[in-house]
Amino acid sequence: MTEPALPTSGVQLLEVEPELAGQRIDNYLLARLKGVPRxxxxxxxxxxxxxxNKGRIKPEYKLQAGDIVRVPPLRLAERDEPAPLAQGLLERLEAAVVYEDKALIVLNKPAGVAVHGGSGLSYGVIEAFRQLRPDAKDLELVHRLDRDTSGLLMIAKKRSMLRHLHEALRKDGVDKRYMALVRGHWATSKKQVGAPLQKSNLRSGERMVEVSAEGKEALTLFRVLRRFGEFATLVEAKPVTGRTHQIRVHAKHAGHCIAGDSKYGDDEFTREIRDLGGKRLFLHAYMLKVPLPDGGELQLEAPVDEVWARTLERLGA
Known part of the structure; x- marks a missing residue:
């Protein structure tokens, strides 16, 4: 592959390497045109x-090995390097890495940090790691977590690992489990919520998800982990399907919304949890089990943050 000069002026011709086959053209350009706004x-x-290959393509076009990508002259208003992210954030994310090898990074993403830029945000986890790992040219998110959800997040360093994990996700080969603090007494017998989910956009552009017969099939398995009287329950949630906001909407549908959920939650319950110091969404991806290409298996667990731990301590006091 011809390495692109950092975008100044002039046409760039980039040849796609075999390991990048299958990557979308927009993701390919985002990774290579450092400093060019999305x-x-x-x-x-x-x-x-x-x-x-001299023809027009759409943003969702998937590249083939040997494709020649022509990038037009690009002008940047200022410098041709991306603005460095705050050192404090970079150090925080570096410290959050719980596993790394030649092909994969797994971090315990802090609550409140988006996985990628967009929607008014200039950066996210993936942009930060492209600065933290400048030699890893093909960093891509394997999956996503909501901005306010904490926990285990996978970033592929190689296209081969990205393809392997996407295939595992499609075939239910990845076991992801979350912890959630929900309102009220969750009955032990309530072991699953199966309710179709439909996405819609409000006038403000905000994305909302609701239970609807016209939606896509969705199933979440639940297990009680700890009770706090009749006031709250700590549950484990295992999404069998992977719909947007699935756990949050299924918990609400079951009558037990998640603490700190500004979109689907209960304001009074959230306020009471905040009074205990719990100023966050209480949804955490704590366990991950994935098959590796060599036939092995990677299993990881991520601890909750101090805010979560301290809040539950006060709840149980």
């Missing part, structure tokens, strides 16, 4: 200014 990349794609 909005500009999507604009040149939308206008057909990016050509593959």
């Amino acid at each position: 909005t500009l990349i999507y604009r040149i794609l939308r206008k057909g200014e990016v050509r593959v």
